[in-house]
Amino acid sequence: MMDLHEVVRLKVNFKTLEEFENFREYGQQELSMKEDLEENIVENDSESPFYGVYFGNKLVGRMSLYQIDKKFDRYFEPPQDYLELWKLEVLPGYQGKGIGNALVNFAKSHGVPVKTNARQRSDDFWIKQGFEALTYQTDRDRGENPYVWLPEGVSEQLEE
Amino acid sequence: MMDLHEVVRLKVNFKTLEEFENFREYGQQELSMKEDLEENIVENDSESPFYGVYFGNKLVGRMSLYQIDKKFDRYFEPPQDYLELWKLEVLPGYQGKGIGNALVNFAKSHGVPVKTNARQRSDDFWIKQGFEALTYQTDRDRGENPYVWLPEGVSEQLEE
Numbered sequence: 001m002m003d004l005h006e007v008v009r010l011k012v013n014f015k016t017l018e019e020f021e022n023f024r025e026y027g028q029q030e031l032s033m034k035e036d037l038e039e040n041i042v043e044n045d046s047e048s049p050f051y052g053v054y055f056g057n058k059l060v061g062r063m064s065l066y067q068i069d070k071k072f073d074r075y076f077e078p079p080q081d082y083l084e085l086w087k088l089e090v091l092p093g094y095q096g097k098g099i100g101n102a103l104v105n106f107a108k109s110h111g112v113p114v115k116t117n118a119r120q121r122s123d124d125f126w127i128k129q130g131f132e133a134l135t136y137q138t139d140r141d142r143g144e145n146p147y148v149w150l151p152e153g154v155s156e157q158l159e160e
Numbered sequence: 161m162m163d164l165h166e167v168v169r170l171k172v173n174f175k176t177l178e179e180f181e182n183f184r185e186y187g188q189q190e191l192s193m194k195e196d197l198e199e200n201i202v203e204n205d206s207e208s209p210f211y212g213v214y215f216g217n218k219l220v221g222r223m224s225l226y227q228i229d230k231k232f233d234r235y236f237e238p239p240q241d242y243l244e245l246w247k248l249e250v251l252p253g254y255q256g257k258g259i260g261n262a263l264v265n266f267a268k269s270h271g272v273p274v275k276t277n278a279r280q281r282s283d284d285f286w287i288k289q290g291f292e293a294l295t296y297q298t299d300r301d302r303g304e305n306p307y308v309w310l311p312e313g314v315s316e317q318l319e320e
Contacts (some may be wrong), residue, residue, distance in 0.1 A: 024281070026306035142224075143224050
């Protein structure tokens with residue numbers, strides 16, 4: 001299947017921030033970016049940790065992707081740098097068109113492990129994306145639903 | 161206003177686990193408890209990190225409450241033991257009756273700071289409960305919406 005959805009890195013500007021308001025998961029992270037922009041703490045058009053897919057002029061899917069340093073790795077064996085993916089969301093009306101898939105593939109394309117916290121009842125989606133549920137560790141996971149994508153040669157880090 | 165909702169600590173047994181299936185936030189934590197019970201890793205009726213409110217025989221509200229050690233505290237000044245509250249949820253049909261409030265008050269009654277990750281668009285609820293949003297720190301918060309309740313003499317831990 002061809003993938004026609006281009007994933008682009010989003011810039012921090014007022015247009016992007018306005019688009020973010022269309023997404024359900026809107027909170028402190030977005031408000032903080034807005035404040036930083038208003039107070040000139042970040043420059044207009046500076047790079048954000050968000051990646052998105054546009055349909056014409058409209059942002060219809062997005063995710064945040066953040067590189068975590070090996071020294072904080074509690075998920076993978078051997079411990080290594082990995083990507084934490086969160087706030088993956090495709091607007092209603094644009095779902096089922098492979099946009100979420102394109103975003104996840106972009107994350108996987110870096111060849112390093114990817115960790116996410118699966119939202120309620122989204123397990124099927126993540127399994128379809130080649131992710132697997134980790135063994136739940138209360139101290140580490142605290143109510144999260146950690147799902148990971150493991151590249152060749154990487155396994156789950158087990159509790160000590 | 162009188163508070164008629166008794167908050168009880170939930171036991172790990174098959175009845176509780178069956179009740180958990182009625183809640184939207186059902187994931188690895190619940191599945192892991194189920195497995196532990198089936199494989200006799202935990203005893204029937206052992207204590208869970210969940211607290212709940214019953215209406216008659218039916219579990220209608222719940223939350224998970226977990227004590228975090230001072231050495232992992234990145235939220236409070238001075239750094240101290242605190243409670244992490246997650247999966248606060250009241251079943252549809254039982255909302256607006258003070259059940260969520262009773263659960264949060266139970267958490268606050270321990271006199272230590274409480275930290276939660278506010279779900280999308282739930283800010284008003286937490287503010288009404290006396291919580292406040294923390295200044296967003298990307299490295300620490302990774303897409304979370306951290307809200308905290310601060311007892312007298314405790315303030316927000318600022319970025320180093």
